[in-house]
Amino acid sequence: MLNILTExxxxxxxxxDQILKxxxxxxxxxxxxxxxxxxxxxxxxxxxxxxxxxxxxxRLRPAVSILFSKAINKGHLLPDNFELxxxxxxxxxxxxxxxxxxxxxxxxxxxxxxxxxxGAKTAVITGDYILSxxxxxxxxxxxxxxxxxxxxxNELCIGEILQKNQNYKIISLEDYINKSEKKTARLFMxxxxxxxxxxxxxxxLIINAAxxxxxxxxxxxxxxxxILNFNGTLQQIGKPVASDLKNGIITAPVIFANRxxxxxxxxxxxxxxxRKFRNxxxxxxxxxxxxxxxxxxKARILAENYIQxxxxxxxxxxxxxxxxxxxxxxxxxxxxxx
Amino acid sequence: MLNILTExxxxxxxxxDQILKxxxxxxxxxxxxxxxxxxxxxxxxxxxxxxxxxxxxxRLRPAVSILFSKAINKGHLLPDNFELxxxxxxxxxxxxxxxxxxxxxxxxxxxxxxxxxxGAKTAVITGDYILSxxxxxxxxxxxxxxxxxxxxxNELCIGEILQKNQNYKIISLEDYINKSEKKTARLFMxxxxxxxxxxxxxxxLIINAAxxxxxxxxxxxxxxxxILNFNGTLQQIGKPVASDLKNGIITAPVIFANRxxxxxxxxxxxxxxxRKFRNxxxxxxxxxxxxxxxxxxKARILAENYIQxxxxxxxxxxxxxxxxxxxxxxxxxxxxxx
Numbered sequence: 001m002l003n004i005l006t007e008x009x010x011x012x013x014x015x016x017d018q019i020l021k022x023x024x025x026x027x028x029x030x031x032x033x034x035x036x037x038x039x040x041x042x043x044x045x046x047x048x049x050x051x052x053x054x055x056x057x058x059r060l061r062p063a064v065s066i067l068f069s070k071a072i073n074k075g076h077l078l079p080d081n082f083e084l085x086x087x088x089x090x091x092x093x094x095x096x097x098x099x100x101x102x103x104x105x106x107x108x109x110x111x112x113x114x115x116x117x118x119g120a121k122t123a124v125i126t127g128d129y130i131l132s133x134x135x136x137x138x139x140x141x142x143x144x145x146x147x148x149x150x151x152x153x154n155e156l157c158i159g160e161i162l163q164k165n166q167n168y169k170i171i172s173l174e175d176y177i178n179k180s181e182k183k184t185a186r187l188f189m190x191x192x193x194x195x196x197x198x199x200x201x202x203x204x205l206i207i208n209a210a211x212x213x214x215x216x217x218x219x220x221x222x223x224x225x226x227i228l229n230f231n232g233t234l235q236q237i238g239k240p241v242a243s244d245l246k247n248g249i250i251t252a253p254v255i256f257a258n259r260x261x262x263x264x265x266x267x268x269x270x271x272x273x274x275r276k277f278r279n280x281x282x283x284x285x286x287x288x289x290x291x292x293x294x295x296x297x298k299a300r301i302l303a304e305n306y307i308q309x310x311x312x313x314x315x316x317x318x319x320x321x322x323x324x325x326x327x328x329x330x331x332x333x334x335x336x337x338x
Numbered sequence: 339m340l341n342i343l344t345e346x347x348x349x350x351x352x353x354x355d356q357i358l359k360x361x362x363x364x365x366x367x368x369x370x371x372x373x374x375x376x377x378x379x380x381x382x383x384x385x386x387x388x389x390x391x392x393x394x395x396x397r398l399r400p401a402v403s404i405l406f407s408k409a410i411n412k413g414h415l416l417p418d419n420f421e422l423x424x425x426x427x428x429x430x431x432x433x434x435x436x437x438x439x440x441x442x443x444x445x446x447x448x449x450x451x452x453x454x455x456x457g458a459k460t461a462v463i464t465g466d467y468i469l470s471x472x473x474x475x476x477x478x479x480x481x482x483x484x485x486x487x488x489x490x491x492n493e494l495c496i497g498e499i500l501q502k503n504q505n506y507k508i509i510s511l512e513d514y515i516n517k518s519e520k521k522t523a524r525l526f527m528x529x530x531x532x533x534x535x536x537x538x539x540x541x542x543l544i545i546n547a548a549x550x551x552x553x554x555x556x557x558x559x560x561x562x563x564x565i566l567n568f569n570g571t572l573q574q575i576g577k578p579v580a581s582d583l584k585n586g587i588i589t590a591p592v593i594f595a596n597r598x599x600x601x602x603x604x605x606x607x608x609x610x611x612x613r614k615f616r617n618x619x620x621x622x623x624x625x626x627x628x629x630x631x632x633x634x635x636k637a638r639i640l641a642e643n644y645i646q647x648x649x650x651x652x653x654x655x656x657x658x659x660x661x662x663x664x665x666x667x668x669x670x671x672x673x674x675x676x
Contacts, residue, residue, distance in 0.1 A: 101439075161383050
């Protein structure tokens with residue numbers, strides 16, 4: 001297991017539900033709405049939607065949006081802020097359902113994917129349906145919110161295409177961050193930016209803080225996700241190790257590892273990736289090379305830098321328990337183990 | 339080939355481009371926009387989008403919307419009306435791309451589908467992307483337009499799920515019309531209703547005419563589409579005949595045929611469908627039974643009734659060349675051969 005920490009970064013041990021205590025009731029109401037209120041009047045569609053939402057999920061995107069709303073609004077949550085939080089989780093869900101179709105995944109969150117259980121056709125439509133319901137909610141909030149989200153959806157798609165077309169390519173760090181921003185951070189950002197935009201007393205300073213916190217938080221979140229994909233040692237048989245790398249998705253640990261070797265004139269890792277791991281031995285060799293490098297550690301430092309940037313963005317917000325939860329959540333994200 | 343006409347219905351022979359002459363320039367500009375203006379800045383995404391739009395299509399949905407706009411606005415087309423027309427075709431396109439993924443189709447409009455050429459992953463994302471770009475346009479028009487479309491998208495998804503879950507079931511005529519309305523007519527309706535909604539001088543009478551024309555037109559369009567799926571005789575080998583029926587999609591000709599036999603105490607067709615055509619012989623037998631019935635003819639009469647309803651809806655609109663084109667287009671739709 002990975003347990004590499006940089007010196008300057010505080011060791012963090014609070015549990016997620018402790019951190020989210022100040023918005024516990026809001027998140028519980030959100031849960032009720034997600035699992036109960038999306039009824040289409042079509043029993044099959046309802047069944048699929050409920051199945052997915054009942055399979056869990058950390059609800060981090062709505063949590064960040066709700067925390068930010070309350071942090072800048074003296075602990076109040078406007079009804080529109082709640083609608084917004086619901087819509088974000090719905091959009092995230094729709095994108096996961098489509099991801100599972102296109103990756104032909106069989107399980108998610110420990111249960112069968114929709115495509116595995118009911119077929120790709122049903123899964124694509126269910127994703128489209130959840131997305132369209134989310135858009136209905138966003139449009140009912142106001143036009144700027146709907147605009148921000150529709151542009152975010154454009155970016156999400158571009159991020160997915162970028163990733164697909166960068167398969168088995170050692171991309172630059174800049175391209176990696178750019179892709180992570182589009183694919184992951186933008187949705188965090190839309191939710192938090194809109195939380196500020198629809199709060200009457202939020203000025204531009206606050207809106208910028210919302211954007212900066214969530215953008216940097218989202219990038220760090222993705223980097224850590226990519227590190228966690230390397231979790232488990234080569235010895236832990238039966239567990240899919242580094243499935244991203246296996247599928248040709250080149251992330252921060254690999255980019256850093258490759259840099260380190262290239263600087264010594266060693267192009268083995270690059271060659272193995274270029275030839276798309278002709279066999280299992282190729283792949284294990286690449287994995288060993290990465291584990292022997294400082295790649296994962298450097299990726300963690302990069303994530304921590306983004307976390308620090310996220311936290312600094314909150315300086316303009318007055319201190320309260322919600323702001324503290326946003327700070328804690330950022331530290332938690334950097335140190336999370338799953 | 340089918341060539342069954344009811345007596346009361348006028349024989350119609352104008353060609354589509356003749357009918358659309360009054361909006362020829364608008365449609366040409368639309369074409370330029372579709373094939374040129376959707377640039378994402380991502381060259382791969384652009385390539386796929388252009389590939390699809392360049393493969394043709396009758397652009398009937400935007401044509402109806404533009405004709406209606408001009409019919410009620412003394413031949414003027416507001417910029418928002420044009421944006422609306424673009425967005426409708428984009429949404430239609432996104433839904434076709436997703437349909438091809440879920441049906442695993444290999445060709446459309448005579449060229450390879452996106453999923454066949456670039457894989458399902460790319461196709462799902464491209465569909466999502468075109469949809470999100472369309473939504474951006476709609477939101478920029480105004481909130482009522484965005485609301486109408488987001489609800490239409492919900493209905494579209496419900497229509498698709500209904501169809502999927504009614505596979506190999508002899509549904510009632512009412513269920514068939516209900517599904518056709520959601521799956522097809524609603525998008526025609528959204529485009530035309532919004533054309534009226536955003537025209538300042540359009541009163542409720544006009545808005546209702548827009549809804550009624552396009553709803554009835556859309557249902558007739560789907561019925562005719564379902565009839566055309568039976569085109570080609572059993573002798574024309576090499577051509578996929580009645581692919582819908584083969585896939586268990588039960589449409590008007592089958593419903594009418596089955597009624598006719600059931601009324602004589604003959605349940606053969608129902609039994610063949612119930613057992614999902616155990617083999618090719620089963621399927622050919624079912625097809626023969628349908629061709630021997632009055633099913634296709636009755637379906638055509640049903641479509642013609644909807645066409646008549648669509649045309650009557652236009653009574654409140656003053657006579658002009660655009661209204662005449664809407665009438666002609668309705669007749670054309672009832673008689674079209676492809």
